Amino acid sequence: MRDIAFVARHFFFRSLFSGRNAVFFVLLVAVLSAGVVSMHSDRSMFQRAYAQGSPIGAFDMPYARQEVTTAHRFVWNAVSYRFLHSASGRGGILLPMRFALQWLAFVIPVVGLALSFDTVSGDIESGLAQSLLTLPLDRRTLGLGRAAGECVAVGVAVVAGLGGVGGLAASLLGIPSSPEQLARMWAMLVGIGLLLVFFFLLGCWISAWARDSGRALWLAAGVFAAALVVTVLFDNAAALRDDVLPKPPAVPADVGVLLQDHRIRGFPTVEALPPSVQSYFDQLEDYSAQLRRIVHRRYQIERWIHAVSPAHLLLEVGQQLLQDEYVDAVDVIFAEKAEAGEPSLAASMVRAAPELGWLVLWIAAVGIGYARQLVKLEV
Amino acid sequence: MEREAILVAERLTKRYGRAVVVDGVSFDVPASTTFGLLGPNGAGKTTIVRMLTGLAKPTSGRVLMFGHDMARRPNAIKQRFGHVYAAMAFFPALNAMQNLAFFGRFYRLPARRLQERIEETLRFVSLWEERRKPVDAYSSGMKQRLGIAKALVHEPDLLIFDEATNGVDVEGTNDIRELMFELRARGKTALVTSHRLDEIELLCDHIAILDEGRIVRRGSPQSIREGLRGVLFKYVVKRSTPIQEEWCGPSTTVRYIGTANVVLSEEDVRTALVARFGAGAVEEVDPTFEEACLWILKHPAADSAAPKLPEETG
Numbered sequence: 184m185r186d187i188a189f190v191a192r193h194f195f196f197r198s199l200f201s202g203r204n205a206v207f208f209v210l211l212v213a214v215l216s217a218g219v220v221s222m223h224s225d226r227s228m229f230q231r232a233y234a235q236g237s238p239i240g241a242f243d244m245p246y247a248r249q250e251v252t253t254a255h256r257f258v259w260n261a262v263s264y265r266f267l268h269s270a271s272g273r274g275g276i277l278l279p280m281r282f283a284l285q286w287l288a289f290v291i292p293v294v295g296l297a298l299s300f301d302t303v304s305g306d307i308e309s310g311l312a313q314s315l316l317t318l319p320l321d322r323r324t325l326g327l328g329r330a331a332g333e334c335v336a337v338g339v340a341v342v343a344g345l346g347g348v349g350g351l352a353a354s355l356l357g358i359p360s361s362p363e364q365l366a367r368m369w370a371m372l373v374g375i376g377l378l379l380v381f382f383f384l385l386g387c388w389i390s391a392w393a394r395d396s397g398r399a400l401w402l403a404a405g406v407f408a409a410a411l412v413v414t415v416l417f418d419n420a421a422a423l424r425d426d427v428l429p430k431p432p433a434v435p436a437d438v439g440v441l442l443q444d445h446r447i448r449g450f451p452t453v454e455a456l457p458p459s460v461q462s463y464f465d466q467l468e469d470y471s472a473q474l475r476r477i478v479h480r481r482y483q484i485e486r487w488i489h490a491v492s493p494a495h496l497l498l499e500v501g502q503q504l505l506q507d508e509y510v511d512a513v514d515v516i517f518a519e520k521a522e523a524g525e526p527s528l529a530a531s532m533v534r535a536a537p538e539l540g541w542l543v544l545w546i547a548a549v550g551i552g553y554a555r556q557l558v559k560l561e562v
Numbered sequence: 563m564e565r566e567a568i569l570v571a572e573r574l575t576k577r578y579g580r581a582v583v584v585d586g587v588s589f590d591v592p593a594s595t596t597f598g599l600l601g602p603n604g605a606g607k608t609t610i611v612r613m614l615t616g617l618a619k620p621t622s623g624r625v626l627m628f629g630h631d632m633a634r635r636p637n638a639i640k641q642r643f644g645h646v647y648a649a650m651a652f653f654p655a656l657n658a659m660q661n662l663a664f665f666g667r668f669y670r671l672p673a674r675r676l677q678e679r680i681e682e683t684l685r686f687v688s689l690w691e692e693r694r695k696p697v698d699a700y701s702s703g704m705k706q707r708l709g710i711a712k713a714l715v716h717e718p719d720l721l722i723f724d725e726a727t728n729g730v731d732v733e734g735t736n737d738i739r740e741l742m743f744e745l746r747a748r749g750k751t752a753l754v755t756s757h758r759l760d761e762i763e764l765l766c767d768h769i770a771i772l773d774e775g776r777i778v779r780r781g782s783p784q785s786i787r788e789g790l791r792g793v794l795f796k797y798v799v800k801r802s803t804p805i806q807e808e809w810c811g812p813s814t815t816v817r818y819i820g821t822a823n824v825v826l827s828e829e830d831v832r833t834a835l836v837a838r839f840g841a842g843a844v845e846e847v848d849p850t851f852e853e854a855c856l857w858i859l860k861h862p863a864a865d866s867a868a869p870k871l872p873e874e875t876g
Contacts, residue, residue, distance in 0.1 A: 186668065193664060197653065310651030314712070317615050318668045319640035561618040 186320055190328030191335065198336035207294050207337060211344030214290055218283030219352040276353045276360035277367055280345070281505040287375060288494040292410050295382025296389075298337060300403040302329070303390040303560070312562045326557040327550065330387055334380050341375055366528050367504045374500040374535070377542040381493050381549060388553040391560055413492045429473045432466035435459045486537065493545050496538045503535035565592035568720055568751055569614065574623035576609050576775075583609045585775040586623070591720070591753055591768075596746050598762040599755040601772030602859060607755040610772075611724040614753070615645050628719065641669060643720040644713025648728035650705050654698035658689055658708050661697055662715050669716035676715070683711035687741060703734020710741055721745060721752040727761070739765075759852040771858055778862040787854045794857045796849040797835055 198204055303326075306312040315325060349368060353360045386403055393399035437460060489495035526534070567590035576584040584606040591597040599607045612618040614625050616636045625632035627639045652661045662680045671679060684690045687707035692700070700708065706726060713721055723742065727735040742765055745752065756762050762769055763783045770780040779786055835844045849857070 189667060197655070306651075310647070310649050311653070313615075313617060313645070313647055314651065314665065316617055317640055317643075317645045318665065319637040320668050321637070561612070 186324050187328040187331065190320075190325055191332035194329045194332030195336045196332075198333045199339060201336075203298055204336055204340050207298065208340040208344045210290060210294065211287075211341060212348050214286045215279060215283045215345050215348040216352075217286065218279035218281070219348070219356065219358075221279070221282040223356060276349055276358050276364050277371075277505045279352055279358070280349065280368060280371060281501060283345070284371075284498065284501040284505065288378075288414065288498050289411070291375060291378045291497070292382045292407055292494060294337075295379045296386040296403040296407055298333065299330075299383045299386030300390050300399045301396040302333075302387045303557070304394055304396040304399045305390070307394055307562050308396060316560075316562060322557045322560070323554040326387065326391075327554060330384055330550075330553070334376075334383050337379055337383065338376050341379065342372060345372060345375070363528050367531065370528070370532060370535075371501060371504050374497055374504070374539060374542070377539065377546060378493055378497045381542060381546050384546060384549040384553050388549055388556055391553060391556040394560070394562075410492070410494060414494045417488055417492050417495060427477060429470060429477075432463060432470050435463055489538075490541045493542060496542050496545075499538040500535045500542075503531045503538070565594065567591060568593050568628055569597075569753065570626040571610070571614065572624050572626065574610060574613055574625070575621050576606075576613060576618065577621045583775050584613070584620075587770075587772070587775070587777055588623075589770050589777065589780065591751060593719075593751050594749045595767040596752045596754060596765050598766030598769035599753065599772060600757060600759065600762045600769060600855065602757060604774075605772040606775040607757075607772055608724055609775075611645075611647075611722060611753075611755055615643070615722060616640060641716070642718055643722055644716070644718040645722045646706070646709045646713045646724065646726045648725040649702070650709030650712070652697040652705065652708065652712075655696055657696055658684060658693045658700075658711070661708070662712055665712050666715040671716060679715045679717065680711075683714045686714065686744075687711045688737070701731075701734065703730045703737060706730055706734060706738050707741065710738070714745075719751060721750055723752060723754045723756075725755055725757070727756070727758065759855050763851040771855060773859055773862045776862075779858050783851050786858070787849065787851055790849070790854050790857065794849050794854060795831070796847050796853065797832065798845050798847050 301308075303312070306315060316322065318325070346368070352358060385406065386399075389402045389406065390396075390399045393402055437457060486499060489499055569591040571587060571589050574584055574587045575582065587606070587610060589597070589599075599610060601607055609618065613620045614627070614632070616632055616639070619633070625639075628642050630638050632639055653664065656664070659680055662683070663676065666676045666680065669676075681690065684693050687710050689704060689707055689711065692704065697705065697708065709726070726742070727738050730738060739761060742752070742754070746765060752765075754762065754765055766783065768780070768782055769786065770777045771786070772778070779789070781789065832844065832846070
């Protein structure tokens, strides 16, 4: 254990200020900055749309005035991420991260592989491997200690890049950031770190297997392309389609008036609502429950399918930690419910646990593969 | 008195697919001796060293060092040898002391002792003044000297030099050779591979000549030369014309006497030379070690009787 710690420390300091780590840091800063900009423009657009009752606003009821398919699209928008991103007051500092996460799911695999594809092959080519492998040290200790040190160095870049930009954006743009949101952000960084470790170890494994940096580079590129194909193919693998959604309830005209009016005089109490409106909201509750069941079922199917794609696992973790899952998204249709029911951090962590567990299993699998390859390695 | 062998290679074989790179090689290295493995490129020297140092696994056979089997207790063995190879590599951004501290740390020396050893070894290889320079700024010769320091830092019982002077300029080569001679004088046990025959002859007590993965001759440099007495012979022709001044062995001189595909006894050769150049101009001398080795490599199967001359080409 002392040897692992020593090797890890050595390679940590060696990697921390390396050129590649600096490039990675800049990339992270760029991705999260893009997330901040996206969030800011999206939020402004929503606020304008909401204020003007624009047709692109999701609250632009009633459905009765729309074609059914258009209504479905609004419902889909309501349960989509986009709607949530636009919902003012939800997410705060987590929103730019949510935007960035869609990019990070692709950037992290590239970075992990790019940082590690020549770890072993580069040492073989430079001649350093002969010095390292004739040390009286178990090869697994050497390889895993080194990977640990370099991963921690990259982890520092992740925290500095994402945490730093997040903090800066929060203070400059006045994005709200509660302690719980910050805790969610940290938990998310752990998830990003796990994905990075997975691809880093995968790159090390490829490097040890290929023994030649040129070949390792091509293999790593191939692995990334395969991961990309899997990610794209499995994205929304069990997605909702218009034809599986129930038909929304017919909307009486006075509901539209009421929804438009409540901006001025506030939402009335349930008792104050006309019977037609009450009846409509009852139907809408049923409709919402149906949607919730469908979305939830599809979501559970997707979670299993996404277990084969580590990048998706990160997106799922993000879904739990950075925003509520689909089923809660439906509740946003009802403003008062949305405000009432955000899951606690602990609840989100519990929901994210299966995905985090899968990621850990993936890491263990590639770690074992890498260690076995190192034991077999001949230089 | 027979010295205890601290390194024993038993029927080492290494195959890559169908290619047999090392074929049943056995030898042992007694304590306080220098053992040389020599042979042309591709003879299998480096592959043998890789198996000895644990960098490659033998397809069959085994390596015993200090009484331990490399396959079973590699770390106990690695603790006790130092390895210097061609084009040694280090962490380029670190200086000599930092590099030695990193590598030395794994040999379980107490911190204070390790610092002392780093200074001793850097002084030994004359790099103490350069100790704070990043290794990246070192010449190839300096890196090889640092490699020797790295190999010595943990006070090993055996040193393995694998083509240690390859790719080093003349001055650097001389420095490294001097260090190797100094270590020999101090009684260090060493295994040396090289294709520089003069180096091997001067350094080694025992040698094994390899060809195509097999040992074709073994013994001390002296005994190898003596073993060819009556087989390999050399005449010096004392003439002023440069191209005909030296007549060395049957295989290199056929073109001068214009004979092809004939078996000549020593006397026949002498007769032919005397007839060609005159009796006063022909003198028999001992072949050098280098000439003996070259002859062995060209005739790996021959160990007695007059050699057959190769076909005349010009």
